[in-house]
Structures are given as C-alpha cells and as structure tokens.
Amino acid sequence: MEIKVVRKVLDVNDTIAEQTRGMLKEKGLFLINMMGSPGAGKTSVLEKILGAINKEFRAGVVVGDIATTWDSDRLSQTGVPVVQINTEPFGGDCHLTANVVKEGLNQLDLSRLDLVIVENVGNLVCPAEFDIGQDSRAVVLSVTEGEDKPIKYPLVFRISNTALVNKIDLIPHLDVELKSFSQNIRAINPDMKIFEVSSKTGQGLDKWVKWLKDQVKAKKG
Amino acid sequence: MGIAMEVMRIAIDHLPDQGQGIRVIALRLKIGKLTAVIPETFRFCMEIVTKDTALEGARIIIEDVPLLVKCKDCGEESQINEPSFFCPKCDSPRLEILSGRDLCLESIEVEETGEKKEKLRDGD
Numbered sequence: 001m002e003i004k005v006v007r008k009v010l011d012v013n014d015t016i017a018e019q020t021r022g023m024l025k026e027k028g029l030f031l032i033n034m035m036g037s038p039g040a041g042k043t044s045v046l047e048k049i050l051g052a053i054n055k056e057f058r059a060g061v062v063v064g065d066i067a068t069t070w071d072s073d074r075l076s077q078t079g080v081p082v083v084q085i086n087t088e089p090f091g092g093d094c095h096l097t098a099n100v101v102k103e104g105l106n107q108l109d110l111s112r113l114d115l116v117i118v119e120n121v122g123n124l125v126c127p128a129e130f131d132i133g134q135d136s137r138a139v140v141l142s143v144t145e146g147e148d149k150p151i152k153y154p155l156v157f158r159i160s161n162t163a164l165v166n167k168i169d170l171i172p173h174l175d176v177e178l179k180s181f182s183q184n185i186r187a188i189n190p191d192m193k194i195f196e197v198s199s200k201t202g203q204g205l206d207k208w209v210k211w212l213k214d215q216v217k218a219k220k221g
Numbered sequence: 222m223g224i225a226m227e228v229m230r231i232a233i234d235h236l237p238d239q240g241q242g243i244r245v246i247a248l249r250l251k252i253g254k255l256t257a258v259i260p261e262t263f264r265f266c267m268e269i270v271t272k273d274t275a276l277e278g279a280r281i282i283i284e285d286v287p288l289l290v291k292c293k294d295c296g297e298e299s300q301i302n303e304p305s306f307f308c309p310k311c312d313s314p315r316l317e318i319l320s321g322r323d324l325c326l327e328s329i330e331v332e333e334t335g336e337k338k339e340k341l342r343d344g345d
Contacts, residue, residue, distance in 0.1 A: 001330070001331055001333050002328050002329070002330050002331075003235055003236070003328060003329045003330075003331065004327075004328050005231065005232070005235050005326045005327060005328050005329060006325065006326075006327055006328070007231050007235075007325065007326050008324065008325050009224055009227050009228055009231065009250075009324045009325060009326055010224075010227065010324060011231075012227070013227070093222065093223050094222065094223070095223060097223060125257045125259075126222075126223060126224075126257050128257050129224065129256060129257040129258075129324070130223070150304075151304045151305075152304075154255065154304040155255055155256065155257055156257075158255065158306070186314075187304070187305045187306065187307075188304055188305070188306055189306065190306065190307075190314030190315075191314075
C-alpha cells in the first residue's frame with residue numbers, strides 16, 4: 001500500500017529560518033552566513049576583519065564546528081562576543097541547521113549588536129542546502145583548493161551573494177591564474193560579487209569590509 | 222546525513238503508530254539536479270539512519286528533476302546539463318530557475334498485513 005506524503009524535506013528547517021529572518025528584521029540586525037571548505041580561511045578572514053568592523057559596528061559571531069572550541073578561542077581574542085556550536089551532540093552534522101543557529105543567536109545579547117556573522121561548518125556541500133535565516137551568503141574559496149571548485153560544487157556558488165577568493169599571496173607558488181577563479185565563479189553565478197583577498201597579508205579585505213558595512217547600514221535603515 | 226534524518230522523521234510521522242510493527246518497502250523521492258544531494262551518498266546515509274526502524278531495508282526510489290531555467294531576456298526555456306548558467310539561445314546570464322531545486326518526499330510504500338492493513342486504510 002502506498003501512503004502519499006508530498007512534503008518538502010526541509011520544510012521544518014525553512015520555517016524556523018523564516019522565523020529567524022522575521023526576528024532579525026524587527027531588530028534591524030544583519031546576518032551573514034559564511035561558508036567554505038575546511039581550511040579555506042574563514043576563521044582567519046574573520047580574525048583580520050572583526051577589529052575593523054568593530055570600530056563602527058557591534059558584531060557577534062556564531063561559529064559551527066563538528067568538534068573543538070579552537071575557532072571560538074581564536075575569534076574571542078578579537079574582543080567580539082562569540083558563541084561556539086559543536087554539532088557533535090546533534091549527530092556530528094556537517095552543516096548548521098536553522099534551529100541550531102537560532103539557539104546560538106539566543107546566547108548572544110542581540111539588542112547590543114548590529115550584525116552577526118555565522119561561520120558555518122567547513123563544507124562546500126550541505127551548508128548550501130540549509131537556510132539559516134541569513135540576509136546574505138558568502139563563500140570563501142582559497143586558491144590552493146583549485147579553480148575547478150565552483151564548477152564541481154555549483155550550488156553553494158549559485159546561491160551565494162559574495163565570494164572571497166582567499167590566499168592570493170600564494171598565487172606565485174601555484175600553476176594557476178588568479179582570473180580563472182573569477183571566470184569559473186561567474187559561469188555559475190554571473191551576479192556574484194567577487195573579492196580577491198589574502199587573510200595573511202590583509203590584501204583586498206578592506207573592500208569586503210566596506211561592502212559588509214554598507215549592508216549593515218542598509219539593514220538598520 | 223542531516224537530510225537523510227529529516228526524510229526519516231517525515232516518513233515515520235506519516236506512518237500509523239509511528240511505524241510500530243510496520244515494514245516499509247520503499248520511499249519515493251523527487252530530487253532536483255541543483256541540490257546538495259548525491260544519490261549514492263544519500264542511499265548510504267539512509268541505510269545508516271534507518272537501522273532498527275520501520276524503514277530498515279526500504280528501497281530508495283529517486284526521481285531526478287532536471288534543472289530547467291527561463292531566460293529573463295529572451296524568454297527561452299531550456300534544460301541545463303552542465304554547470305554553466307547561460308541561456309543556450311541568447312547567451313544571457315540572467316536565468317530564472319524553474320525546477321531542479323526540489324527535495325521532496327513523495328510517498329511511502331508499506332507492506333500490507335492483516336490488522337495493519339485496516340489501520341492503514343483508516344489513516345489514509
């Protein structure tokens with residue numbers, strides 16, 4: 001016998017994400033979902049920019065990892081409030097779901113913040129599928145991962161609004177041209193705003209910080 | 222894995238008695254080409270999460286949903302088979318996605334046995 005179901009698999013997640021979006025809209029708070037492979041440099045980028053953002057706005061960070069508090073320990077050094085989520089108690093998920101992010105946000109004093117940056121679990125696949133209620137999605141791709149990654153993992157590049165091509169200081173040591181990253185990203189998402197940066201030297205990060213600040217201002221109204 | 226767990230939760234919610242004493246033969250899903258689901262990996266995850274449940278051993282039948290787009294400039298509707306988002310007619314990058322982001326549990330096929338058959342009919 002056949003039982004009809006016809007349910008979107010991510011219905012529950014999407015409903016919670018919408019609730020978060022509504023709550024953030026009310027508070028005029030900007031939420032960005034940062035994704036990327038393990039080792040792409042998500043934490044390093046944040047370490048470099050949080051100081052600059054904090055001069056003008058009050059940022060909070062929710063950081064997801066399967067295990068350890070190493071990332072939050074590093075980010076706490078910047079002086080911003082950080083909430084670490086370990087997905088291990090939730091079955092070691094390779095991504096953050098909307099309800100887990102909601103719990104993380106509840107641990108921050110949102111009335112004292114202008115933006116929250118969510119550093120997702122390092123993975124180019126699953127985080128792309130889960131809406132967490134963000135205003136914008138950013139994907140970090142380091143040049144050492146190879147210029148073919150946007151083509152191999154199209155979803156995350158299609159749905160993101162900004163891409164950070166990181167570790168450009170290593171280009172002289174690699175057999176790849178920097179422009180091939182942008183070309184492949186644009187083949188998937190012609191509207192993507194691409195920032196070529198180095199989380200080591202800080203090169204190019206000021207442009208992304210400016211973009212981020214403009215978004216925060218627009219959301220505050 | 223998270224998606225497999227969610228599929229199992231929805232399936233069990235749709236079974237009478239939360240699946241107690243029921244054996245599920247098959248799950249039918251519609252999965253779009255532009256999703257984070259890789260069928261082989263998904264089947265493997267389902268095998269793990271359904272262990273010792275009513276869904277253990279159920280066949281996972283996946284209907285692929287092609288990635289269909291409509292060009293916002295020339296209006297052409299086309300199917301995209303390669304990761305390159307340009308209109309095949311006018312080369313415009315301004316495409317609206319019509320289908321291919323689907324991720325849906327369509328139906329559950331359960332084994333019919335005496336008493337349970339009645340319960341299923343009632344719950345239908």
